[in-house]
Amino acid sequence: MGKHGSLSRRLGAFALIMVVMVLGLGIRLVDYQVVRAEQIREESFKSRSITQTLPALRGQIRDSSGQVLARTVFRYDVNAAPKNVGSIFKTVDGVRTERTVEQIVLELAPLVGLTPEELTARLAGDGEYSNLAKKVDAETYNAIRELGIPWIYFDPFADRLYPNGAVAGNVLGFVGSDGVPLAGLERQYNTCLAGIDGQETFERSAEGVRIPTSNVTTQPTQNGGTLNLSIDANLQFFAQQVLADTVNDLGAQWASAVVVEVETGRLLAAAEAPSVDPNDPAASDASDRGSKIFQAAFEPGSIMKALTTAMVLDTKTADAFDKVKAPDYMKLDFAGGWIKDSFGHEPYNLTLGGVLRFSSNTGMSNFGVKIDKETRHNYLQKFGFGSVSPLRFEGESSGILHDYKDWDKMTNYATTYGQGISVTGIQMAYAYQAMANDGLRLDPILVENCVSDDGTVLYQPKQNSTRVVSKETANLNINLMEKVVEFGGVGQNAGIDGYRVAGKTGTAQIKDGSGYGSQFAISFYGVAPAENPKFVVGVTIYKAVGVSNSLQATFPFKAIMQQALKSYRVPPSTSKSPDLPSGKYGEVETRS
Amino acid sequence: MAVYMVSQAQARQLRPKMTAGLIFVAGIAVVLLGQLVLNMILTQDAYHLRSLKLEKRDLTTQVQILQEEVDSLASPQNLADAANRLGMVANPASVLLDIENDKVFGKPRPASAANAAVASANLVANAAMGTVSDFSEATVASAEVSESVETEKPAASGLVLEQGLIPASPTR
Known part of the structure; x- marks a missing residue:
């Protein structure tokens, strides 16, 4: 019976340990799932989720025939993180090539409108942020992106473009650099032109990819309306x-x-x-x-x-x-x-x-x-x-x-x-x-x-x-x-x-x-x-x-x-003006 | 721990059924596999979606670049300048033809720079004008001469001549 006794004792001890462990886990479970559930869920959601404002695009202003007098375009501020500035290494077909900072500066400088010396100065230091150029157009943006420089980043923003320049400019008015309309129809009809910004919240993985099944709460963006003018x-x-x-x-x-x-x-x-x-x-x-x-x-x-x-x-x-x-x-x-x-x-x-x-x-x-x-x-x-x-x-x-x-x-x-x-x-x-x-x-x-x-x-x-x-x-x-x-x-x-x-x-x-x-x-x-x-x-x-x-x-x-x-293809007159007196002494004048 | 005595027939009955177990395990495997596949597809789609979004962004940028180019070329400032470079003069005298009644309204008169109402060259500012039509009498003449010759000049004064056509406008 001694053998049986030790077996059941060991079994008893095992069961006890199991019970203690399950209890421990259970308490933890209740703590996580019930007591602190709300808080944890919130924290985790916060760390995964990201809320983006989806800016509404300002509407166009058009003339009577639909020619666009004002439109919204994207412009880009070009920034660098000086602390990351360094050579770029690339391996193509097993050959490792290096582009030194000096080479990059020579390629980049004309695109951001700086001399190589000025650009080098802006890249110096170990800061996180240094502005290189403001408000570059999409073409320059693409050209800079094609250089594939990892320590350059862009801040895109919506800007106003008036394709016909000063044509009707005094009536159109204009918009300040912060997007606030300052004069003319741009200001008077801002409510209609501005639109309403939307919002979007989603969860994303560590690589920044949106988790497919994650909840997305979206307030839809309402783009600005098109203002049609009588102006030709x-x-x-x-x-x-x-x-x-x-x-x-x-x-x-x-x-x-x-x-x-x-x-x-x-x-x-x-x-x-x-x-x-x-x-x-x-x-x-x-x-x-x-x-x-x-x-x-x-x-x-x-x-x-x-x-x-x-x-x-x-x-x-x-x-x-x-x-x-x-x-x-x-x-x-x-x-x-x-x-x-x-x-x-x-x-x-x-x-x-x-x-x-x-x-x-x-x-x-x-x-x-x-x-x-x-x-x-x-x-x-x-x-x-x-x-x-x-x-x-x-x-x-x-x-x-x-x-x-x-x-x-x-x-x-x-x-x-x-x-x-x-x-x-x-x-x-x-x-x-x-x-x-x-x-x-x-x-x-x-x-x-x-x-x-x-x-x-x-x-x-x-x-x-x-x-x-x-x-x-x-x-x-x-x-x-x-x-x-x-x-x-x-x-x-x-x-x-x-x-x-x-x-x-x-x-x-x-x-x-x-x-x-x-x-x-x-x-x-x-x-x-x-x-x-x-x-x-x-x-x-x-x-x-x-x-x-x-x-x-x-x-x-x-x-x-x-x-x-x-x-407007108005045909010439076919009649003559009626004879009415207009002379010095009230007489009807005739053309000589 | 208790030990029971049973007959062979009873023992056979008590033995777990092989088929039931197999079905159960296979079921779980199928479900897990299905989930895996579904997950893979969803994840793959997420990456696909992302790459499409990037592509869309690039294309949107491309559209904007082209739109701005078209805007600039279509601006009245560019047209006035281009017409002026080609020696064109606006004719203020309007002549209209009435086809139904075979009538001509107005007196046709040749346009001349001397009696033009307004300077032909552009006088209205436009800071948004980037791309301009790069043709003048000289370039049009040279386009006729250099037919079938593809010329490419540096971007600054870029001018790409296509066969027998009016020179295409260069970018910037």
Whole structure:
């Protein structure tokens, strides 16, 4: 029995050890699986899992034909870890080759835009980080990657590219190096363009490979929408070319040109010079980085007369045949008040057509002041003056239209010929649009819509219209404005072969302190073809050196209008402008 | 530990069944093997996925490079400059043909640099313009002469001539 006894004792001891071990494991198990389970799971998940922000790509800005004016591209910062810098060894077919740091530096230096000496200096030391180049393009990035240098790494980031440079740059605005929009439409429509960043969490192995069955919690990325503009990039480029030329020739401070599609109110071009290249806004003066068409208000001068004549016709104060006295100098009914015309002449007897054609200040005010101040003020408001346009462009000016009760005796006269009021280019262009569109002013359209990737329309402006003058008034007024281009000394230069053009010149003195200085804002605003207007083109040239009449504004007007008519295939006019009096004594003029 | 006495028939009955054991072991083996294969496929796919993603990244980069090149070549600045180098002048006089009514609108007039409304060369800044069309009257002429000769110049002023075509635009 002794043998049996020792066997069962040993078995007993074995069982006991087993029980103790199982118990031990059990306690551990309970500790891991129940007591500290949550904590351990979390720790382990943390060490394996990685959360990535999936940046939303900023949407494109396109012109009316789909040409991309702004797109998002990737740029790369090139960095090195100096402490790892060393030769690269490679074994090809059993042959071990070495590329020394010196050799690598010679290959790398031109790619990062440094001299070999500068590059060597940046690679010195034993730091983890040394920047070699910022914002290199994809081509350079690929070239550097092909060198296969293990101690070079890249930080990619999204950047903004404007493929057409300064074309519409002043309207587009630009984006700062941190991706924050700083000006223009980029800023105004940021909500639609920016999109929403996504997030993704997954687990990965030691080699960085995603574990296939691991949980992925993703907040989907919503890329920015595409902003579609009414701008015609080709026409815009042409207009900018013309203006750049003009500003260079005349030494002007700036020039602007607006092209409006009459029947739709779409803004086809909003060009200015100097312009800003949104790829490199720092290259332009801070004052040239915005859009003067929206932000700069100026006293319009005689381009306003074509609106005053419409008021006279619309209120039936006079018709196209009624005449007023128009001397070259006229004393007013208050002390120290006088008005004179821009040139000396014998006393004329002018019709409304004659007032426009000779651009007579005296004649215009004699017609204009027959209408009471309040009525004229209301017309000016309906034409869109004194308030920002519905576009609400960044920093848009409302111009200055004083309450009629605050008009002093001089302002009462001066507003009829465009002094004592200040306007923006966009306001004046749409006042002319109203005239061209049978008296109905349409809200300007610059942004057609903003559309997401899947075609959902995220934003679309609502277009309202304002009845300013009657259809008859508008059409007759356009006929009167044709006389400027048919017979006007300066206006004739705005004529385009084959087309009936209606328009008005403007030479406005610029306020210099309290009085008027010797510098001018010269303009030509016009429409064509007069019998069925398709386009309004408005050109303003500000502070041209030594220029005191509007002749120089007619050339850019003509060039841009001609280009618009040509590129939109508008057939030439087949009719003639009706015979309406525009002569010195109210007679009908005929072309010699 | 107890020892029992049993008959032979009973003993035979008590002996574990060989087939059941085999089925059991084979079952486990199949399951394990299946899991192994599945794991291998999944892991392999994970690596495959990763390599495809890298390839996609490379291709995306390639697309971006080409897109930027196209952008630059298509920019009005480049076109204006290229046209100007070829001696082209914009003709402001528009002439339209009405095919239905056999009518000609406008008077055809030759374009001349003297009455062109605007300077032909580009005046509008574009810092994004990298690749430009590298042809002028001289290069086009030389392209006609050197037909079927493949010329390759250094990248800086690179110009690759293809047979009888207008010179392809070089990269940078």
